[in-house]
Amino acid sequence: MHVGPIALAFPVFLLAIALEALYARWRGSRTYSLPDALTSIHFGYLSEVERTLARLLVAAIYAAVYQRYHAFELSAADWRVWLGALLAYDFCYYWVHRFGHEVNLVWASHQVHHSSEYFNLSTALRQTATGSLLKWPFYLGLAVVGVPPVVFATVAFIDLLYQVWVHTEQIGRLGWLDRVFVTPSNHRVHHGQNDYCIDRNYGGILVIWDRLFGTFAEERHSEPVVYGVRKRFQSLNPVWGNFIQYRELLAASRAAPNLRAALAVWFGPPQGWNEPVPHEDFTGFQRYSPSSEGGYRWAAVGQAAALMALTLYYILMAESLAWPARILCAGGILLLSAVIGWQLEGRWRPFTHASATTHPGSAANGSSSPVSGDAR
């Protein structure tokens, strides 16, 4: 049994989420919604499942490029190598993240992380399950310089881990730190859909990359951040959430008049080439909060516990499982997370007459303001 770092960190994440939720409740701030937080965690499960399937391939590519083309024999015993690798990784991460927002194909994957209209530690776990295969080319430079695979994997994990704590509304501004490091304040801006927040603050650990490349924005107290994406994801189904944007891109490219336009759909920016951010008024904005009956909600919570057990088993055992068993297990996680999502939305009610059968993505079951979005 191989216990990976994510599996080890998982109980710590859950504890931190519970503590933040309690603290927020004590302060009287409405930063948590149980269905939303559960959905974020379920997105995280799917992301981990994908990693167990795709990680080997991506790691193999990095290792092969390192072996064939590396310039220097950098020692993993030298702390300067680690520091340099972390800085270089963070620089590459800035560009990966920026492309994630500015190229439709990559945004279709990354929008998952921004789809929640709440902002708390559970949002950090809301990760895409389709991203691994799109990001790796950005990091090949590190392999060519000679960053050993073990150092690369570790700094990647450090960069990822750092970004957990910045997903909170419970920590205010931190003075000069907000202008050097990625902090809760400047990351709130990144998750906002207000005009001034769009395509800002892409950094992973350091926000100086944004200051260097002109994408930095400070949080404004005069304008509270409205979280989420303008093309609202009004569903609690993580499977649907991972594919909705690809479906829309496919439909748009099919409707394109020629090949050039079809390619531009996939590789263009979400709001068009060099177009200004369209103004959006968020007065009266209400966060998506579907109304499921209490009984079904608590049934979903019970199933969520079962899903957690299944996912942890899978993450711990994946490497020792045969491929058919892996795929069966991954399929089970996918199905259960979708079923829980439907139950939380009140769409799927076994043993009673279903009253809501609308397509996921519509606002039929949720109380929400009719904010019409642009391409984002």
Added chain:
Amino acid sequence: MMTPEGATDLVLALTCAVVAYLRHRQSPGLGVALCSLGLAAIFGVARFSGAEWAAGPHQFLVLVTSTAAVPLLAWCLRWPGSLPSLQPRAACLAMLFGGAGGVIIVGLLGFKLWAALALLLAVALLLTAAWQRKDAAFAAGTLLLLAGGVVQSTHWSPAGLPPVAVLHLLVAAGVALAAGPRSP
């Protein structure tokens, strides 16, 4: 000590830098492609001057250049009004996905025909562009780049120069004539 391959790589790097500087406002995509070609040449200068550490990065960049930068260069010259030619983001994406595909298909899977196909596509684009433009300098540049391809595949060289040095000179002259500011 700098070998003939190193000296000619320096000529190629300088040519790419000058042409990229002159053309990047008109066609950012051309600038991106030439920067990639120039970067590969800079590592070539280091490699052929005795810096062994530069061999890997040079090979890597040559691979990316041949599977992504050269086709992008040809694309921008063939269709100067296209998105990869006018939008830096589109050009970077073409480099990224083209280069990543090249690294996997040629570098890791050993399917070298892919690089040859990419160069063939570039040559076809340049020839059609030359045919359309009726520009003598552009046509001469295209022929020089084509001659570079012939030298690379046959390892033939005149005047006792190493084939790689001849390739560098032909590509430098070809780039200057085909992509230089004389062409529209």
